[in-house]
Amino acid sequence: MYKILAASIFINILVMQKNSANLDTLRLAVQPASFEIDSITRRQSFRNAMSRLAAGVNIVTTDGLAGRAGFAATAICSVTDTPPTLLVCLNRNSSAFAAVNGNRTLCVNVLDDSHADLCRLFGGGTPLTQRFSSGAWGVGDGGCPRLDGALASFDCRITSMTSCGTHVVLLCEVNTVITHEGGSALIYFARGYHTLAACQTDTSSS
Ligand SMILES: Cc1cc2nc3c(=O)[nH]c(=O)nc-3n(C[C@H](O)[C@H](O)[C@H](O)COP(=O)(O)O)c2cc1C
Structure with missing residues (x-):
């Protein structure tokens, strides 16, 4: 049994x-297949996939008691027009973080296709003090550097800051906008700079 x-x-x-x-x-x-178990590989897979996402390029600037700073950024989007609000993602380890965090004010400058070299200057590695030596800079309503010739500039006040991994997610209420008609956008895609061209309209079937 x-x-x-x-x-x-x-x-x-x-x-x-x-x-x-x-x-x-x-x-x-x-x-x-693209989902890797190992975290380093996962991060690399994510970065590779993100390189397929075309994005407009901007230079975000700040100035005030905490100092002047600026950085290149693609992680920016509109949240709402009531009140006009932008979302900006900023790496806490970047040299610009202390100034942005202290000043709580910033200006988002949308780059055109003549700004690729300027973007490289603000894209990391160059000391903050040298970044504004190139480009034509004025001062926006919030006191932050505003780029002459940007496709658009948004003077903003930071209303909220939330940590997410290595970055902070900033909600920025827009006080003033300057828009320049014409020009062509600078796009970051596949780890390189591109200009925006209109799609060809297919008229063969009509
Ligand atoms: C095309 C491009 C887009 C970038 N987008 C962002 C972004 O959205 N947020 C961010 O914190 N850093 C972004 N960076 C990196 C920053 O511009 C900066 O290089 C990084 O924070 C380190 O800079 P540091 O040398 O000033 O510390 C981007 C860089 C490039 C070239």
Whole structure:
């Protein structure tokens, strides 16, 4: 009797192990190929995928008691027009963070296709003091550097700052906007700078 019971338990354990092995195989099979388990690989996969997302390029500036600073940024989007609000993502380890955090005011300058070199200057590595030596800079309503010839400039007050991983997500209420008609946008795509061209309209079927 005990022998039969022990044999039955043994067989059940074997079946359970087989099922759990199948489950693992199933889990691996349904993982999308781009989803990596290792965190470094996951980060790299994410970065590679993000390089496929074309984005307009901006230079974000600040000035005030905490000092003058500026950085290139693509992680910017509109949140709402009531009140007019932009979202800006800023790396806490960047040299511009202390000034932005202290001043709580900034200006978002939308770059045109003549600004690629200026963008490289603000894109990291150059000391903050040297960044404004190139480009034509005025002063916006909030006291932050405003780029002459930008496609648009938004003078903003930071209303909220939320941490997310290495970055802070800033909600910025827009006080003043300056818009320049014409010009062509500077786009960052596939780790390089591009200009925006209109799509060809297909008129062959009409
Ligand atoms: C095209 C481009 C887009 C960037 N976008 C952002 C961004 O949205 N947010 C951000 O914090 N840094 C962004 N950076 C990086 C910053 O401009 C800056 O280089 C980085 O924070 C480190 O700079 P540092 O040398 O001043 O510390 C971008 C850089 C480039 C070249």
